Amino acid sequence: MLTITNLSYAYPDGTPALRGIDLVVAAGEKVALLGVNGAGKSTLLLHLNGTLRPASGAIVVDGLPVTAQNLRQIRARVGLVFQDPDDQLFSPTVFDDVAFGPLYMGLAPAEVDQRVQQALQAVGMTGYEQRPPHRLSLGQRKRVALATVLAMQPSLLALDEPSAGLDPRARRELSELLRTLPQTMLVSTHDLALVADVFPRSIVLAEGRVVADEATSSLLADHDRLWQYGLI
Amino acid sequence: MADTATAEPTAADDGRVKTWLALGFIFTLAWLPAGAWDALIMAALALWFVIGWKRIGLWMIWRRSLIAWPFALAALTLAIARPGAPVFQFTIGGQAITATDAGMVAAATVMAKSWLSVQAMLTLIATTHFSELLTALAALRLPPVLILILGMAYRYLFILQEEALRMLRARDSRSASIPGQPAGRNLFWRATITGRMVGTLFIRAYERSERIYAAMLARGYDGRPVTATQPPLRPTDYFALIGGGIVCVSLIVIAYI
Ligand SMILES: Nc1ncnc2c1ncn2[C@@H]1O[C@H](COP(=O)(O)OP(=O)(O)OP(=O)(O)O)[C@@H](O)[C@H]1O
Ligand SMILES: [Mg+2]
Numbered sequence: 001m002l003t004i005t006n007l008s009y010a011y012p013d014g015t016p017a018l019r020g021i022d023l024v025v026a027a028g029e030k031v032a033l034l035g036v037n038g039a040g041k042s043t044l045l046l047h048l049n050g051t052l053r054p055a056s057g058a059i060v061v062d063g064l065p066v067t068a069q070n071l072r073q074i075r076a077r078v079g080l081v082f083q084d085p086d087d088q089l090f091s092p093t094v095f096d097d098v099a100f101g102p103l104y105m106g107l108a109p110a111e112v113d114q115r116v117q118q119a120l121q122a123v124g125m126t127g128y129e130q131r132p133p134h135r136l137s138l139g140q141r142k143r144v145a146l147a148t149v150l151a152m153q154p155s156l157l158a159l160d161e162p163s164a165g166l167d168p169r170a171r172r173e174l175s176e177l178l179r180t181l182p183q184t185m186l187v188s189t190h191d192l193a194l195v196a197d198v199f200p201r202s203i204v205l206a207e208g209r210v211v212a213d214e215a216t217s218s219l220l221a222d223h224d225r226l227w228q229y230g231l232i
Numbered sequence: 233m234a235d236t237a238t239a240e241p242t243a244a245d246d247g248r249v250k251t252w253l254a255l256g257f258i259f260t261l262a263w264l265p266a267g268a269w270d271a272l273i274m275a276a277l278a279l280w281f282v283i284g285w286k287r288i289g290l291w292m293i294w295r296r297s298l299i300a301w302p303f304a305l306a307a308l309t310l311a312i313a314r315p316g317a318p319v320f321q322f323t324i325g326g327q328a329i330t331a332t333d334a335g336m337v338a339a340a341t342v343m344a345k346s347w348l349s350v351q352a353m354l355t356l357i358a359t360t361h362f363s364e365l366l367t368a369l370a371a372l373r374l375p376p377v378l379i380l381i382l383g384m385a386y387r388y389l390f391i392l393q394e395e396a397l398r399m400l401r402a403r404d405s406r407s408a409s410i411p412g413q414p415a416g417r418n419l420f421w422r423a424t425i426t427g428r429m430v431g432t433l434f435i436r437a438y439e440r441s442e443r444i445y446a447a448m449l450a451r452g453y454d455g456r457p458v459t460a461t462q463p464p465l466r467p468t469d470y471f472a473l474i475g476g477g478i479v480c481v482s483l484i485v486i487a488y489i
Contacts, residue, residue: 076408
């Protein structure tokens with residue numbers, strides 16, 4: 001489903017952010033991406049839909065390499081939700097924003113309507129259709145940001161800290177939602193409760209490298225390593 | 233924006249000195265009388281020498297100086313507006329128009345002056361950070377309010393640009409195509425989306441600059457420009473100023489003798 005080989009990336013200012021990432025995720029697998037601030041989680045996720053282009057290495061989604069020519073198809077398969085919802089939302093109303101992806105793909109208006117309603121309901125934002133996204137609270141914006149991608153029904157969800165800024169009930173609902181969604185997922189988070197609830201497999205990044213890739217249960221049971229990785 | 237244009241080689245030169253020299257050069261140009269070709273040529277050579285010496289890239293400056301061409305069009309009207317000996321005549325819509333010798337000299341002079349002035353400004357901008365320009369203007373005793381407005385406008389432009397970039401990235405990130413469906417609907421729809429984005433952009437940029445302003449107030453900002461005290465000019469700075477002053481004065485002397 002997702003294959004990353006020897007992926008390295010440095011930001012234009014020279015900051016090295018990823019140093020040789022190798023990763024294989026099978027279809028339907030739900031994987032948590034852990035690591036301290038600045039470990040490279042967001043940078044890795046931004047590569048999945050080609051927002052950032054690797055300095056070296058390759059990414060293949062569903063047999064399709066992430067390259068300039070394939071971007072449009074890749075973006076139908078990979079639903080990326082940026083860490084900062086203001087990076088995600090760009091329309092005058094919530095409805096327009098959630099409808100953009102499906103409309104762009106050329107779906108019929110009736111189908112678009114239905115998908116928008118479904119997506120907003122999934123994130124608990126029904127009734128906010130006509131509100132301007134930039135006037136919503138942070139948690140509300142996070143939820144709308146997730147809806148914009150759910151409405152596109154991608155096969156891989158790449159979510160960057162989806163539970164950050166959510167209230168406890170919204171977290172619970174998010175956890176429930178992620179558990180029931182059928183998609184393959186790679187989700188960065190600092191929320192160990194969410195990890196334990198949803199993700200059978202965890203990957204830990206440190207300074208742009210994969211330092212652990214194993215069953216969540218064994219990682220969470222290893223207090224010493226959690227401490228060492230800065231996760232508790 | 234300007235950041236990408238900031239060439240490093242002259243970073244060591246004092247921003248105040250550069251600003252004053254550029255302004256002095258432009259004022260000198262403005263002083264030159266019509267038809268002072270020898271002075272204009274020497275001014276051009278002096279400017280290009282500095283551009284070459286500081287490794288700024290003459291070609292880049294020339295390319296950017298094309299923004300001055302509307303001034304050139306305006307200058308052309310001088311050729312027909314000045315009284316003098318007729319050189320040639322043409323008719324537009326039954327109206328005879330005469331270009332005079334004095335008029336053509338005046339037009340050519342204005343074109344040369346504006347082209348050189350634009351190059352001097354571009355050279356300054358390419359080597360000087362905006363905050364340095366503000367400092368230089370403050371040292372010239374420009375009213376603080378004016379400097380504040382300039383600074384705010386500049387910051388706002390950056391916020392605008394930044395917001396625009398992230399909105400475009402957001403849009404691209406969800407511009408997807410699935411097999412068997414034409415992506416992007418039609419041109420009209422995409423234009424509508426872009427139009428709405430522009431509206432949203434201004435609101436967002438405005439609100440963000442308000443938040444930044446609130447943060448400045450929260451940290452004790454009280455409307456006075458915050459500038460660190462300036463280091464004194466070094467001997468090399470004085471040499472540069474004196475050298476530039478001599479060049480400017482000589483240009484004027486050459487033009488009038
Ligand atoms: N636009 C940028 N320009 C330069 N360096 C950047 C940029 N964005 C991130 N970095 C650097 O790249 C490294 C990885 O950052 P990244 O955002 O991927 O971390 P992260 O794991 O997502 O952290 P967090 O948990 O805080 O979200 C950090 O050292 C960071 O300082
Ligand atoms: Mg991050």
